[in-house]
Amino acid sequence: MHCAQKMTHNIYWIGSNDWRTERFENLFPIPNGVSYNSYFIDDEKTCVVDSVDAEIREEYFDNLSHLLNGRDLDYIIVNHMEPDHCQTLLETLERYPNCKMVGNATTFRMFEQFYRTPKPDQYYTVKEGDEICLGKHTLVSYTMPMVHWPEVTCTYEKSTGTLFSADAFGTFGTINGNIFADQTDFIATYEDEARRYYTNIVGKYGPQVQNAIRKVSGLEIKRIAPLHGPIWRTPETIEYILHKYLHWSSYTAEKKGVVIAFGSMYGNTRDIAQQLAKQLSKRGVTDIKIYDVSKTNASYIIADAWKYTNLVTIAPTYNLNLYLTMENFIHELKALNFQNHKVSIIGNHSWASAAMKTMVAHFENDFKDIEIVSQPLDIKSSLKEEDIPLIEKMADDIKASIDAAEIKEVL
Ligand SMILES: Cc1cc2nc3c(=O)[nH]c(=O)nc-3n(C[C@H](O)[C@H](O)[C@H](O)COP(=O)(O)O)c2cc1C
Structure with missing residues (x-):
């Protein structure tokens, strides 16, 4: 009709x-x-x-x-x-x-x-x-x-x-x-x-x-x-x-905020993501989005990564490599020429670490105009009390980088 x-x-x-x-x-x-x-x-x-x-x-x-x-x-x-x-x-x-x-x-x-x-x-x-x-x-x-x-x-x-x-x-x-x-x-x-x-x-x-x-x-x-x-x-x-x-x-962020993309099999890396989000929130950071890269289709995470100033990728080592759904997420970001944003990185491993190094190498070598904020962290298996200061330090650095970020009108 x-x-x-x-x-x-x-x-x-x-x-x-x-x-x-x-x-x-x-x-x-x-x-x-x-x-x-x-x-x-x-x-x-x-x-x-x-x-x-x-x-x-x-x-x-x-x-x-x-x-x-x-x-x-x-x-x-x-x-x-x-x-x-x-x-x-x-x-x-x-x-x-x-x-x-x-x-x-x-x-x-x-x-x-x-x-x-x-x-x-x-x-x-x-x-x-x-x-x-x-x-x-x-x-x-x-x-x-x-x-x-x-x-x-x-x-x-x-x-x-x-x-x-x-x-x-x-x-x-x-x-x-x-x-x-x-x-x-x-x-x-x-x-x-x-x-x-x-x-x-x-x-x-x-x-x-x-x-x-x-x-x-x-x-x-x-x-x-x-x-x-x-x-x-x-x-x-x-x-x-x-x-x-x-x-x-122009690949310019529209808003101050943090997208935390994590991959996790048994929940330990998810706990790191939530701990970082809590520490960011405590410091007054608003617009925090946490996504499980194995759950949410990358297209949604990519759209938010474009929108907000800061991205954090958190993933475990898996068979001597980066956890596969995180590898895929970063690959998709790269394929779309994602750039002009700030990225922080946390790995997790139990015996032979690869996740953190791989994520650092990707963002340093495969992308242009990405600023890595804070010292990348590598947690051993699960988050412990002694790791909390490291997460707090990363939250401080991300907060400072958000405060310094300028949201420019692109005309
Ligand atoms: C199938 C599998 C493969 C893994 N491969 C590695 C590895 O190659 N090197 C390593 O250090 N840890 C490896 N791990 C350990 C994980 O990195 C570790 O258990 C981590 O805590 C997983 O985090 P999650 O609880 O968020 O899944 C592996 C774990 C699983 C389940």
Whole structure:
């Protein structure tokens, strides 16, 4: 059943929601679901901006044929070739054989790689700054390489000031009737999920995100229409999401606080994490988050590690190595280019220590711009009375580093 919504002057949201998929990219839990957004422009020429995941295929085609109302489809703009936006692309081209698929050389190469059905007669190549006039609406293409994938573009519609931004400015979480962020309590509803989406999906590409923001900063943006999550259309919400992206892409902490990530088999290392948290709290530190790396999906811990100034990793030695879920957590952080934060380290071992040294080596050698706060500690099997002063000293050092931290506005 069609369920399209009007976005503005003859531009419609023709996406839908997915509550069923457990994990986005089969990696990141999405307990609040996700939307796949597609847009339809109704003008002398008809145009779709990006197609959708197969999960919402029926809704997309119902919306499209309802709005076309018997007319033909002239263009489909492909800003991003990732399958969650393209699993219905080939079918769109086959249902509407006169439709031109708008993209660049990489877009078309990827299309053929994924869908094994070249459609050269339907390719319409655009370069940076090229315009397509639909009648009253004019679309301008801008490249955004590696704002997720190499072929990515964004498309700016001049008459309405709409930026179709591909995966940029997107978020996990479904659209619940309200397609615009300003119709929701958007900070409460979307901020944490937008940060988790950004850090885990696009976090690796901070410099590319900054380049893309610089590139579009000269445009008069009245609406940002991403491929996931709500549309940003008021000055307040546009400024909010642009500002958040500038902040996140600079790897700068948003808030003073400590994320304690621990791994533990039998509880001894967990006790160390709780003791440190207590000592921090006693010293007036607020916003302390403790996560068990074996329990909480790394995507949540990573999002909070990005947000707060200080991270502490605490883990035991396991078969002469670092405990595996901590190894994995640190590996994921590194893969996302995590940087510009302060880290403290505690290991635990019983006969041949490896955890502490491995964590120190990772943060010293594999990351850039990480300050190690306090002397790393190595506890023997379980926390004892004589260890408490060591934990207190680390708490003192972390507190001092939080006090010295400056939370800078990134403009
Ligand atoms: C399967 C297993 C392998 C371990 N391997 C090592 C090791 O290679 N070197 C070492 O010093 N301790 C090793 N330990 C000891 C742990 O580091 C120690 O028991 C620590 O207290 C575990 O903390 P937890 O209670 O938080 O799990 C191992 C323990 C287990 C259960």
